[in-house]
Amino acid sequence: MKTRLAKAADTDPPLPVEDTKGRNRRQQILEAAARHFSARGFHATSMRDIAADVGFLVGSIYYHFDSKDALFVAVHGAAVDMMANAVQAALIDVVAPWDRLEAAAAAHCEALNGDNAFVGVVTPIFPVTVGELRNALAAQRDAYETMFMALIAELDLDANIDRNIFRLHVLSALNGTKFWYRPGGKTPSEIGRQLVSMLRPATAAR
Amino acid sequence: MKTRLAKAADTDPPLPVEDTKGRNRRQQILEAAARHFSARGFHATSMRDIAADVGFLVGSIYYHFDSKDALFVAVHGAAVDMMANAVQAALIDVVAPWDRLEAAAAAHCEALNGDNAFVGVVTPIFPVTVGELRNALAAQRDAYETMFMALIAELDLDANIDRNIFRLHVLSALNGTKFWYRPGGKTPSEIGRQLVSMLRPATAAR
Amino acid sequence: MKTRLAKAADTDPPLPVEDTKGRNRRQQILEAAARHFSARGFHATSMRDIAADVGFLVGSIYYHFDSKDALFVAVHGAAVDMMANAVQAALIDVVAPWDRLEAAAAAHCEALNGDNAFVGVVTPIFPVTVGELRNALAAQRDAYETMFMALIAELDLDANIDRNIFRLHVLSALNGTKFWYRPGGKTPSEIGRQLVSMLRPATAAR
Amino acid sequence: MKTRLAKAADTDPPLPVEDTKGRNRRQQILEAAARHFSARGFHATSMRDIAADVGFLVGSIYYHFDSKDALFVAVHGAAVDMMANAVQAALIDVVAPWDRLEAAAAAHCEALNGDNAFVGVVTPIFPVTVGELRNALAAQRDAYETMFMALIAELDLDANIDRNIFRLHVLSALNGTKFWYRPGGKTPSEIGRQLVSMLRPATAAR
DNA sequence: CATGAATGAGCATTCATTCAT
DNA sequence: AATGAATGAATGCTCATTCAT
Numbered sequence: 001m002k003t004r005l006a007k008a009a010d011t012d013p014p015l016p017v018e019d020t021k022g023r024n025r026r027q028q029i030l031e032a033a034a035r036h037f038s039a040r041g042f043h044a045t046s047m048r049d050i051a052a053d054v055g056f057l058v059g060s061i062y063y064h065f066d067s068k069d070a071l072f073v074a075v076h077g078a079a080v081d082m083m084a085n086a087v088q089a090a091l092i093d094v095v096a097p098w099d100r101l102e103a104a105a106a107a108h109c110e111a112l113n114g115d116n117a118f119v120g121v122v123t124p125i126f127p128v129t130v131g132e133l134r135n136a137l138a139a140q141r142d143a144y145e146t147m148f149m150a151l152i153a154e155l156d157l158d159a160n161i162d163r164n165i166f167r168l169h170v171l172s173a174l175n176g177t178k179f180w181y182r183p184g185g186k187t188p189s190e191i192g193r194q195l196v197s198m199l200r201p202a203t204a205a206r
Numbered sequence: 207m208k209t210r211l212a213k214a215a216d217t218d219p220p221l222p223v224e225d226t227k228g229r230n231r232r233q234q235i236l237e238a239a240a241r242h243f244s245a246r247g248f249h250a251t252s253m254r255d256i257a258a259d260v261g262f263l264v265g266s267i268y269y270h271f272d273s274k275d276a277l278f279v280a281v282h283g284a285a286v287d288m289m290a291n292a293v294q295a296a297l298i299d300v301v302a303p304w305d306r307l308e309a310a311a312a313a314h315c316e317a318l319n320g321d322n323a324f325v326g327v328v329t330p331i332f333p334v335t336v337g338e339l340r341n342a343l344a345a346q347r348d349a350y351e352t353m354f355m356a357l358i359a360e361l362d363l364d365a366n367i368d369r370n371i372f373r374l375h376v377l378s379a380l381n382g383t384k385f386w387y388r389p390g391g392k393t394p395s396e397i398g399r400q401l402v403s404m405l406r407p408a409t410a411a412r
Numbered sequence: 413m414k415t416r417l418a419k420a421a422d423t424d425p426p427l428p429v430e431d432t433k434g435r436n437r438r439q440q441i442l443e444a445a446a447r448h449f450s451a452r453g454f455h456a457t458s459m460r461d462i463a464a465d466v467g468f469l470v471g472s473i474y475y476h477f478d479s480k481d482a483l484f485v486a487v488h489g490a491a492v493d494m495m496a497n498a499v500q501a502a503l504i505d506v507v508a509p510w511d512r513l514e515a516a517a518a519a520h521c522e523a524l525n526g527d528n529a530f531v532g533v534v535t536p537i538f539p540v541t542v543g544e545l546r547n548a549l550a551a552q553r554d555a556y557e558t559m560f561m562a563l564i565a566e567l568d569l570d571a572n573i574d575r576n577i578f579r580l581h582v583l584s585a586l587n588g589t590k591f592w593y594r595p596g597g598k599t600p601s602e603i604g605r606q607l608v609s610m611l612r613p614a615t616a617a618r
Numbered sequence: 619m620k621t622r623l624a625k626a627a628d629t630d631p632p633l634p635v636e637d638t639k640g641r642n643r644r645q646q647i648l649e650a651a652a653r654h655f656s657a658r659g660f661h662a663t664s665m666r667d668i669a670a671d672v673g674f675l676v677g678s679i680y681y682h683f684d685s686k687d688a689l690f691v692a693v694h695g696a697a698v699d700m701m702a703n704a705v706q707a708a709l710i711d712v713v714a715p716w717d718r719l720e721a722a723a724a725a726h727c728e729a730l731n732g733d734n735a736f737v738g739v740v741t742p743i744f745p746v747t748v749g750e751l752r753n754a755l756a757a758q759r760d761a762y763e764t765m766f767m768a769l770i771a772e773l774d775l776d777a778n779i780d781r782n783i784f785r786l787h788v789l790s791a792l793n794g795t796k797f798w799y800r801p802g803g804k805t806p807s808e809i810g811r812q813l814v815s816m817l818r819p820a821t822a823a824r
Numbered sequence: 825c826a827t828g829a830a831t832g833a834g835c836a837t838t839c840a841t842t843c844a845t
Numbered sequence: 846a847a848t849g850a851a852t853g854a855a856t857g858c859t860c861a862t863t864c865a866t
Contacts, residue, residue, distance in 0.1 A: 025825085043249035046860060059863075060826045068861065162400060168386050169379040169401050176378020186371065195375050198367060199404055231850080253836060265838075266851050274836065437846080455661035459840060471842080472847045480840065574812060577804065581813050584794020585787040592786050607787050610779060610817055643829080665857060677859075678830050686857065 026064045028054045031117065034075045038120025042072060069133045072121075077140045079118035084144050086111045097154040098204045101170075102196040104151055108174050109192030113181045120178075145171070156204065170195065232270045234260045237323065240281045244326025248278060275339045278327070279346070285324035286346045292317040293353065303360040304410045307376075308402040310357055314380050315398030319387045326384070351377070362410065376401065438476045440466045443529065446487045450532025454484060481545045484533075489552045491530035496556050498523040509566040510616045513582075514608040516563055520586050521604030525593045535590040557583070568616065582607065644682050646672045649735065652693045656738025660690060687751045690739070691758070697736035698758045704729040705765060715772040716822045719788075720814040722769055726792050727810030731799045741796040763789070774822065788813065 032053035036045040047068055051058045065071040090107035094100050111119050122141075145167070152167050173195050181188060238259035242251040253274055257264045271277040296313035300306050317325050328347075351373070358373050379401050387394060444465035448457040459480055463470045477483040502519035506512050523531050534553075557579065564579050585607050593600060650671035654663040665686055669676045683689040708725035712718050729737050740759075763785070770785050791813050799806060 041249075043247075047862085048860075056825095057827055058861080059828075062862070063825060158403075161404060162392065165392065165397055165400050166404060168382065169404065172382020172385070173375040173379040176374065176382065179378070180374050186368065191371055194368060194371050197364075198372060198375065202408060252834075254834085262850095263852060263854095264836080265853070268837070269850060453661075455659075458838080460838090468846095469848055470840080471849075474841070475846060570815075573816060574804065577809055577812050578816060580794065580798050581791040581816065584797070585791040588786065588790020588794065591790070598780065598783065603783055606780060606783050609776075610784060610787065614820060664855075666855085674829095675831060675833095676857080677832075680858070681829060 025054070029061055029064055029071070030075055030078060033071050034079070034117040034121060037072060037075060038117045047071075069136075073133065073136045073140070075118060075121050076137050079116075079120075079122045080140045080144050082116065082118055083108060083111045083122060084147065087147060097151070097156070098196065098200050101151050101155065102193055102200075104148065105170070105174060105192035105196050106189040107192075108171075109177055109188040112175065112178055113188040122175075156201075170199070231260070235267055235270055235277070236281055236284060239277050240285070240323040240327060243278060243281060244323045253277075275342075279339065279342045281324060282327050282343050283346045285322075285326075285328045286350050288322065288324055289314060289317045289328060290350050290353065303357070303362070304402065304406050307357050307361065308399050308406075310354065311376070311380055311398035311402050312395040313398070314377075315383055315394040315401075318381065318384055319394040328381075362407075376405070437466070441473060441476055441483070442487055442490060445483050446491070446529040446533060449484060449487060450529045481548075485545065485548045485552070487530060487533050488549050491528075491532075491534045492552045492556050494528065494530055495520065495523045495534060496559065499559060509563070509568070510608065510612050513563050513567065514605050514612075516560065517582070517586060517604035517608050518601040519604075520583075521589055521600040524587065524590055525600040532590075535587055568613075582611070643672070647679055647682055647689070648693055648696060651689050652697070652735040652739060655690060655693060656735045665689075687754075691751065691754045693736060694739050694755050695758045697734075697738075697740045698762050700734060700736055701726065701729045701740060702762050702765065715769070715774070716814065716818050719769050719773065720811050720818075722766065723788070723792060723810035723814050724807040725810070726789075727795055727806040727813075730793065730796055731806040738796070741793055774819075788817070 029050065033045075033050045035053065036049050040049075047058050047061055050071075051061050054061075061071070065074065087104050087107045090103045091100055094103045112122065148167050148171060149163075152163050152170075155163075157163065157166065174192060177188065177191055181191065186194070235256065238256045239251075241259065242255050246255075253267055254264050256277075257267050260267075267277070271280065293310050293313045296309045297306055300309045318328065354373050354377060355369075358369050358376075361369075363369065363372065380398060383394065383397055387397065392400070441462065444462045445457075447465065448461050459470050459473055462483075463473050466473075473483070477486065499516050499519045502515045503512055506515045524534065560579050560583060561575075564575050564582075567575075569575065569578065586604060589600065589603055593603065598606070647668065650668045651663075653671070654667050665679055666676050668689075669679050672679075679689070683692065705722050705725045708721045709718055712721045730740065766785050766789060767781075770781050770788075773781075775781065775784065792810060795806065795809055799809065804812075
């Protein structure tokens with residue numbers, strides 16, 4: 001699981017202030033972009049909005065990112081990595097296949113509806129329906145989806161169930177929460193767990 | 207279930223060409239708009255694109271629709287009505303609760319991934335995250351969702367399952383097909399049916 | 413003094429309803445136009461606004477008037493005639509030259525700031541600074557200004573006062589009230605009278 | 619009396635070309651805008667007209683000014699300041715109250731009808747009748763009008779003359795020249811002086 | 825690294841006007 | 846006399862992007 005971003009900063013010895021600055025700036029842009037894309041969507045977010053948030057002018061963003069598309073891809077990639085990490089962490093010490101899927105669903109749902117602006121960008125709202133951008137985003141999700149494929153491969157499912165479709169239905173339902181979840185009722189984690197409860201055969205009860 | 211649009215065309219005797227013209231133009235705009243919104247999304251579709259498709263100038267659209275938002279709402283409303291009709295039709299003569307849900311899921315999925323451009327607009331890609339437009343669209347979907355609520359109310363579900371969350375998960379999974387379905391493999395109808403198979407308790411087997 | 417409009421309706425025997433209708437429609441458009449031009453100005457008033465007020469569609473106005481400019485000229489002409497009538501009426505039985513000017517100033521000011529929408533159009537806000545329209549409007553005012561010229565010709569003024577400039581200053585001051593007069597304090601009539609008080613030599617005191 | 623604009627250019631030593639450039643561009647836009655607004659009015663002037671005059675594209679104006687309204691307010695503000703300066707300058711060494719008013723009237727009239735495009739914008743042709751813009755413009759004029767209030771306060775006027783109305787009449791008459799003055803006859807200065815001659819009591823003769 | 829300035833293309837919308845019916 | 850439908854040109858404004866400094 002790649003974690004292209006931020007990881008180095010965790011493990012490397014602290015750099016002198018001047019040296020970190022560059023990296024910081026990039027990170028700041030990324031965060032501001034995540035916040036805006038997440039709140040208003042790709043089209044409704046302008047490069048100016050993002051720049052203003054970081055405290056500099058539009059043109060300056062282009063030193064760090066080639067284009068708005070590239071910026072979005074970077075944010076999206078970071079988000080996917082974060083979600084992958086969250087799910088991996090939730091899986092530690094869980095062994096029974098259905099329990100593992102449930103833990104993953106809970107973690108996914110929680111990450112998606114938590115306060116992490118990055119992850120808000122991961123929803124199925126692809127900014128464009130076709131084109132290079134779409135492909136780039138799809139590629140980033142692939143590794144993540146593979147993780148779920150593995151989880152589902154271990155499930156004891158009825159023979160006539162297509163495991164690919166199973167996976168896509170599960171992830172769609174989970175991602176759909178982005179559109180309807182509102183704080184106050186069940187928690188995101190509970191909502192994710194209920195999905196797996198609905199699917200788990202009686203014979204695989206906990 | 208209202209069918210605000212296209213109804214007259216179904217039941218009325220064919221009108222002489224001159225009389226139909228007015229209705230045709232509006233309908234043509236609606237169809238072109240559906241095509242574009244569906245293919246490229248709300249933001250990426252310009253009024254000019256739509257006008258060009260119908261063969262007239264931008265300004266002329268405004269004789270028929272007050273604004274881009276209003277046009278989208280009209281398309282969306284028509285789409286929701288079409289889906290409702292499709293599901294209603296699929297329910298005729300089906301009586302067992304789980305069979306009814308399965309029929310509805312199949313019809314929904316088929317409508318969504320068929321060649322009807324209108325329906326392509328119904329997916330969870332709300333063009334805006336907040337605002338009047340969003341509310342208008344949500345209102346149009348309400349009647350439709352109520353239909354599914356009724357279907358689910360009749361299901362014999364485990365006591366600890368929240369039926370609201372059940373409905374939202376089902377519809378999210380179904381709508382999610384818009385993002386991944388590609389012709390060639392299983393049909394949309396089969397995909398919709400598999401979702402219900404996954405959920406149907408062994409005791410309620412067909 | 414011409415009163416191009418409405419006069420016929422006063423003196424002619426009442427026409428049968430159907431026959432009057434045409435004339436009424438024109439008159440209704442004129443009144444709606446006066447109301448809008450007066451309240452919002454020429455540019456900010458659209459033909460649609462006016463049409464809507466009369467209860468029909470834009471295109472229909474063009475049966476009665478050739479263009480927006482022509483409509484404005486018609487309104488303006490009617491307004492000038494109304495003011496001329498008001499001033500003429502105020503002059504009856506007033507004989508002393510300075511008293512005559514004062515009566516005229518009071519009448520002008522009252523007409524201008526009264527509730528007659530037509531007159532609201534007479535202010536120095538020429539909709540355009542150059543062009544045919546401007547000339548047409550200026551021509552309509554000529555007869556009116558001539559009236560004031562006659563009034564001023566009779567005044568016993570210092571030899572070094574240019575009577576043309578005198579007239580223009582007086583009318584400018586009077587018209588200027590349109591920009592600052594607000595009901596509540598002195599009446600328009602009193603304001604008009606004060607202007608003449610300011611100008612009247614001590615020896616010509618009342 | 620502030621002179622927000624152009625001041626630096628008067629007193630500072632000439633800047634090297636590169637340094638002036640930024641200020642020049644803004645100034646150029648301001649001047650082109652003044653020219654157009656003054657000649658054709660607010661509504662009839664398009665941002666494209668102004669941009670073309672400066673030699674760049676519409677969008678570029680928006681780097682310097684937030685909106686058409688803001689641009690107009692800037693031009694108007696500069697104009698009011700220029701007039702205030704002109705009047706102030708004309709008042710130096712003039713002491714007798716009526717002479718001071720006469721000097722001010724002459725300066726005002728001269729500025730208004732001179733070749734300064736900025737000032738052409740100050741006339742009572744408010745581009746809009748209501749709204750924020752109107753308020754902004756009114757505020758800019760306030761300081762200017764206060765100057766005239768002070769001048770009039772010192773005048774020895776008949777007790778029954780309302781000094782506020784006096785001021786408004788004087789300024790209206792002066793501003794009215796914008797609508798009728800044409801070069802060739804009396805100079806603007808003479809025209810302004812005549813207004814005060816007309817008002818000056820015989821006992822206050824020069 | 826970041827700014828200031830500008831580009832150029834695009835966008836939703838408005839509006840006076842026309843004209844066949 | 847009036848309508849419905851459309852035109853075509855313009856308008857204010859936004860935005861991703863570029864680039865010399």
